[in-house]
Amino acid sequence: DAQLRLSVRVAPLGTRYMLLIADDRTEAHRLEAVRRDFVANISHELKTPIGAVGLLAEALEHASDDPDQVRRFADRMKTESARLAAMTQEIIELSRLQAADALADPTEVDVDAVISAAIDKNRVAAEAAGIQIVSGGAKKARVMGDEGMLVTAVHNLVANAIQYSAKPSRVGIGVSMTDDIVEIAVTDQGVGIPEEELDRVFERFFRIDQARSRATGGTGLGLSIVKHVVQNHGGDVRVWSQAGYGSTFTIRLPRAVGSARASTPKQKVR
Ligand code: ADP
Numbered sequence: 649d650a651q652l653r654l655s656v657r658v659a660p661l662g663t664r665y666m667l668l669i670a671d672d673r674t675e676a677h678r679l680e681a682v683r684r685d686f687v688a689n690i691s692h693e694l695k696t697p698i699g700a701v702g703l704l705a706e707a708l709e710h711a712s713d714d715p716d717q718v719r720r721f722a723d724r725m726k727t728e729s730a731r732l733a734a735m736t737q738e739i740i741e742l743s744r745l746q747a748a749d750a751l752a753d754p755t756e757v758d759v760d761a762v763i764s765a766a767i768d769k770n771r772v773a774a775e776a777a778g779i780q781i782v783s784g785g786a787k788k789a790r791v792m793g794d795e796g797m798l799v800t801a802v803h804n805l806v807a808n809a810i811q812y813s814a815k816p817s818r819v820g821i822g823v824s825m826t827d828d829i830v831e832i833a834v835t836d837q838g839v840g841i842p843e844e845e846l847d848r849v850f851e852r853f854f855r856i857d858q859a860r861s862r863a864t865g866g867t868g869l870g871l872s873i874v875k876h877v878v879q880n881h882g883g884d885v886r887v888w889s890q891a892g893y894g895s896t897f898t899i900r901l902p903r904a905v906g907s908a909r910a911s912t913p914k915q916k917v918r
Contacts, residue, residue, distance in 0.1 A: 653890045667709075686746075690739055693867070697728045697735070704728065725914070738869040741800070742852065747874035751794050754881075754902050759789035759798075761828055763821055766802035770810060778815030781806065785823035789830040790904040793881045798901075801877040801885075804870040805834040805897045811866065812895070813838035830903050835896040841889040849887060850875045 704725045711717040767781050774781050791798070802821070809819040813836045820835040841849060841856065846852050853868040874897075878885045882902050889895035
């Protein structure tokens, strides 16, 4: 502080002081632009299912004497409202994550428990899609954080791996660790991601194939949520992929201090 005041007095146009202000403004502008974009994106994304529900309700009125048509329209209304509910939930989750830079109350979290919970949440979808989930690697990995958020992050990666894979195939979840870092890798043998899109998949509402992802119920928020959860935990998420062959998403988190060493890696089919 003293140094800053001195530099201002000695050189009022000195770069140190000017830069500080410039940075501050740029950051404020950037955050404001991010917020504006987010609201615009949300409005746009919500209009589609809301409009669809309205149109289907109208169609239902005119189809009231044909039971088959009524059932078809009602089914589509259910699908659209489920999509709306999922999207609203994800938007709330994402804005909550964006509002906080760090975790309020981190506790020690067992990574294996996170992975088991994420697999459980995806079991029905995996069975329906004819996909086997295989997990293995280091045991007793621990990180500091919020277990619920970490389950959401791994769940989102596994859900994508299933969604963008063809039947029959495998989705692998591997854990490895160094002295400082725990790494969770989710690998699929699915459609993969073209190289030119790799940088964009973590953006909010970004989908490679809008029509296809919409048909499969995607919102384009899943990976953005993963990114924010991981960042709030002081980690990062990366992707390797080859179109037509599959993808690997890797979450890296700081290891909890004093956690036990790795045991021999094993593979387990769940
Ligand atoms: P969505 O709800 O559409 O899945 P995400 O944010 O989770 O949204 O993913 C953004 C886009 O990235 C997806 O629409 C899809 O095109 C692509 N993507 C994500 N995961 C995978 C994967 N495992 N394999 C291929 N493409 C993927």
